[in-house]
Amino acid sequence: MPMKSLEPKHPRAVRWTHWINFPILFGMIYTGLMIYWANDPYRIGWGNVTLFHFFPGWVYSLFGLSHKLSMGMAWHFFLAWIFAINGFLYVTYTIVSGEWRYLVPDRNSFREAIQVTLHDLGLRKECPPQGRFNGAQKIAYSGIVVMGFGSLVTGLAIYKVVQFSWLANLLGGYQAARLEHFLLTMAYLMFFLVHVSQVILAGWNNFRAMVTGYEIRTGEAHAARRT
Numbered sequence: 001m002p003m004k005s006l007e008p009k010h011p012r013a014v015r016w017t018h019w020i021n022f023p024i025l026f027g028m029i030y031t032g033l034m035i036y037w038a039n040d041p042y043r044i045g046w047g048n049v050t051l052f053h054f055f056p057g058w059v060y061s062l063f064g065l066s067h068k069l070s071m072g073m074a075w076h077f078f079l080a081w082i083f084a085i086n087g088f089l090y091v092t093y094t095i096v097s098g099e100w101r102y103l104v105p106d107r108n109s110f111r112e113a114i115q116v117t118l119h120d121l122g123l124r125k126e127c128p129p130q131g132r133f134n135g136a137q138k139i140a141y142s143g144i145v146v147m148g149f150g151s152l153v154t155g156l157a158i159y160k161v162v163q164f165s166w167l168a169n170l171l172g173g174y175q176a177a178r179l180e181h182f183l184l185t186m187a188y189l190m191f192f193l194v195h196v197s198q199v200i201l202a203g204w205n206n207f208r209a210m211v212t213g214y215e216i217r218t219g220e221a222h223a224a225r226r227t
Contacts, residue, residue, distance in 0.1 A: 004218050009132070009209040014099065017090040018210060024086065026192075028079045029185055033065050034072025042182055054182075080155060087148045102132045104142055109135035120201070144191060147184055154181035 010018075037060050044052040060066040094100040112135025118124035133141070157168040157177040171177040199207055209215035 004216055006214050007217050008213055009215045010213050011093075011097065011099065012213060013093045013097070014090070015210055015213055017086055017093070020086050021083070021090070024079055024083050025188060028076060028083060029188060030063075030065075031072045031076040031079065032185060033060070033063070034068045035076060036182070037066050037072075038069045042179070054186075077159065080152070083148070084152055087145070087152075091145060103138055105135065105138040109138045111135065113139050120198075140191070140195075147187060147191075151181065151184045151188075154178075154184065 033055070036055075040053075040055060042054045043050045057066075065072075094103060115124060115126075116134050116136040119127060153167065154171060154177045157164050157171055158174060158181060161168060161174060168174050168177050171180060205216050
């Protein structure tokens with residue numbers, strides 16, 4: 001039987017900011033849709049032809065999002081403060097502690113990300129080289145930080161249109177800033193779907209590491225870390 005050992009993986013600060021961020025970001029998306037309900041112009045199509053509309057009426061009815069504009073705005077901006085503070089603490093910790101070295105993509109990350117994707121799709125048998133985080137994880141986790149900053153900037157531009165007109169202009173104008181804010185929200189939803197599915201595929205040991213900070217390793221080759 002292979003020897004097992006309990007080894008540290010995620011520091012406490014990373015785990016705390018992760019578990020705070022998850023419900024806060026979910027709440028911001030939910031309340032953001034309450035605001036979007038009042039004016040939902042985005043669709044996929046051309047001219048008078050609409051292939052897909054974001055979001056159809058039944059979505060608002062199903063999740064109780066309609067006719068709650070003022071409530072959505074109040075909660076959205078309240079949660080935005082927590083989101084910003086939590087993000088600032090996370091980035092500050094990674095810089096001060098040196099954790100950024102494990103998270104920032106390097107020159108091999110994009111090649112490794114392709115290898116990870118092919119492996120997860122069953123198109124590659126060999127498991128890509130594994131460190132603390134693989135190339136796909138580095139790109140995803142660094143990207144989510146950039147997305148968070150982008151959401152705060154675009155959100156501020158469309159929330160305080162007069163006071164931050166210069167910021168909106170830098171983003172291409174109010175309508176462009178609103179579209180950019182919306183696209184970032186769609187990217188978060190995609191990240192949620194991929195992240196949760198990869199957590200399930202990675203198994204209990206990987207999930208437990210984000211809860212306790214430790215993972216069980218064996219003397220055999222490590223399983224691919226997908227989350």
